[in-house]
Amino acid sequence: MIKSKDDYKMYMCMDAQALGKKNKKIVLLGNEIWRFERALRHYEYHLNVTHNRVLILFWRIIYRSLSYKLGFEIPPNTFEGGLRINHYGNIVVNPEARIGEWCDIHQGVNIGTGFDGGVPEIGDNVWIGPGAKLYGKIKIASGSAIGANAVVNKSFNEKGTIVGVPAKKVSEKGNIYIRKLEGVN
Structure with a gap:
């Protein structure tokens, strides 16, 4: 913020x-x-x-x-610095969600409230593929990659590649494009 x-x-x-x-x-x-x-x-x-x-x-x-x-x-104060939106198109984010630095997000993504009323908390350097849906009181570890059209309704506390409906971790690799701020005094 x-x-x-x-x-x-x-x-x-x-x-x-x-x-x-x-x-x-x-x-x-x-x-x-x-x-x-x-x-x-x-x-x-x-x-x-x-x-x-x-x-x-x-x-x-x-x-x-x-x-x-x-x-x-995309409401104010939901994304930290380093936001990368890749394409025009439907992106919906709940105002209570918190997304860390260097998020790379594609079209068709929904980050919203679950049945429990909770919202996602997403770490730094997370790649979110086209059409992914993340909802509920969940946490996504920094450095993770969410595959295209994944439906994520449970927490993933360790970095990895998350895909499928319902989502599951298929690799320990995660997001291979880790970004850092360059050239700042």
């Missing part, structure tokens, strides 16, 4: 790096995913730090507009 201007700058650097962007400026045309992530981080910053109602409203309008356009329902 962004709690200061330094946090905001770090999140922006991490998100830019995750998406392979060298220029952190908003562009007017193209690259809507980067524009969405920037709007999300601006909105989070003003919501959590400045509390400036005008800027909160301004960034909320941009954030919501891009959310509708791209098919994302």
Whole structure:
């Protein structure tokens, strides 16, 4: 969660790096995913730090507009820095869910409430494949990989590759693309 201007700058650097962007400026045309992530981080910053109602409203309008356009329902303060959204398309995340740094997420993913009312807690450096569904009071270990169309409704406390319906661990390997922040003073 962004709690200061330094946090905001770090999140922006991490998100830019995750998406392979060298220029952190908003562009007017193209690259809507980067524009969405920037709007999300601006909105989070003003919501959590400045509390400036005008800027909160301004960034909320941009954030919501891009959310509708791209098919994302990603509430503020759910993802840590280094978010990588790979494609436009339906992504739904419960506002209470917590996802760690360097999450790599694809289209068609749903991270939501289970029958118990709980929501997922996902570690750092987790790859979530297209169409994956994660729900309930579960924990996913850092460095895991969730396969395409997996339905995950139980915790996996050790790194690995998780696939299937219902999901099961099929490999100890997990996410092979572990990211770290580069070039920050």
